[in-house]
Amino acid sequence: EAGVVQSPRxxxxxxxxxxxxxxxxxxxHNTLYWYLQNLGQGPELLIRYENEEAVDDSQLPKDRFSAERLKGVDSTLKxxxxxxxxxxxxxCASSLGAVAGGQGETQYFGPGTRLLVL
Amino acid sequence: AQSVAQPEDQVNVAEGNPLTVKCTYSVSGNPYLFWYVQYPNRGLQFLLKYITGDNLVKGSYGFEAEFNKSQTSFHLKKPSALVSDSALYFCAVSGASSASKIIFGSGTRLSIRP
Known part of the structure; x- marks a missing residue:
């Protein structure tokens, strides 16, 4: 089974x-997550989708960041x-869905996109 | 508020010796606890989790972790370290409510010397 795919690398x-x-x-997988990981630190959640609905975007800097998950499958972060x-x-990570209302599901991570802004 | 702490930035162990990577947490109600491992230029890989039940959880690659409610800890252990275990390890916690979110620790770099 293919894992989480991200592009570009x-x-x-x-x-x-x-x-x-x-x-x-x-x-x-119904749940999709976008995280930001700074060097030497743990991932920080940006946004979480349940199907096509963004259920937690409290950490997303909305002045410059946007995300979408059309049709509840692929997602784009801009x-x-x-x-x-x-x-x-x-x-990016995905999971089957929330366990018993909480976040007990195992998340499966993609390889990530390394961004360098000059 | 939820939080998770990994007090050691780096742990150094000789191959064949037991290893422990520490994690403590703070969360309202019952916790969901996770360990993930990250190899260079790779995403995080799931090792094990505690949701409920037996306090000793066994996971991938011979790792295990013990949930200790009184000490609010979830330390990762392995009886005999391998050089290939060298990587960055992250502890994470979430709560049991639908509004809870998963919080990752800052990571511990495990270095196993031959």
Whole structure:
């Protein structure tokens, strides 16, 4: 079974340019997550989808970040315009769905997109 | 508020010796606890989790972790370390409510010397 697929793997852009990341979750997984991981730190949740609904976007900087999950499968995360501080790894993860209302499901992570903003 | 702490940035162990990577947490109500491992230029891989039941949880690659409610800890252990265990390890916690979110620790780099 294919894992979580992300593209591109690496992206270098100049500041103020737009950038988009794509994620294809594991087939049948209803929940999709986008995380930001800075060097030497743990992932920080940006947004969580249950099917096509964004159920937690409290950590998403909405002035420049946006995300969508059309049809409840693939997802795109966009930054416009990018800033120097956005340089990080952007991880996508998916899971079957919430266990008993909480977040007990195992998350499966993609390889990430490493973004460098110059 | 939820939080998770990994007090050691790095743990160094000789191959064949037992290893422990520490994790403590704070959450309202019952916790869901996880360990993930990250190899260079890779995403996180699931090792094990505690949801309910037996406090000793066994996971992938010979790792295990013990849930200790009184000490609010979930330390990762392995009886005999391998050089291939060298990686970055993350502990994570979430709560049992639908509004809860998963919080990851800052990570512990495990280095196993031959």
């Amino acid at each position: 690496y992206k270098i852009i100049e500041k103020k340019q737009p950038v988009a990341f794509w994620c294809n979750p594991i087939s049948g 930054i416009q315009p990018a800033e120097l501080g956005d340089s990080a790894v952007y991880l």
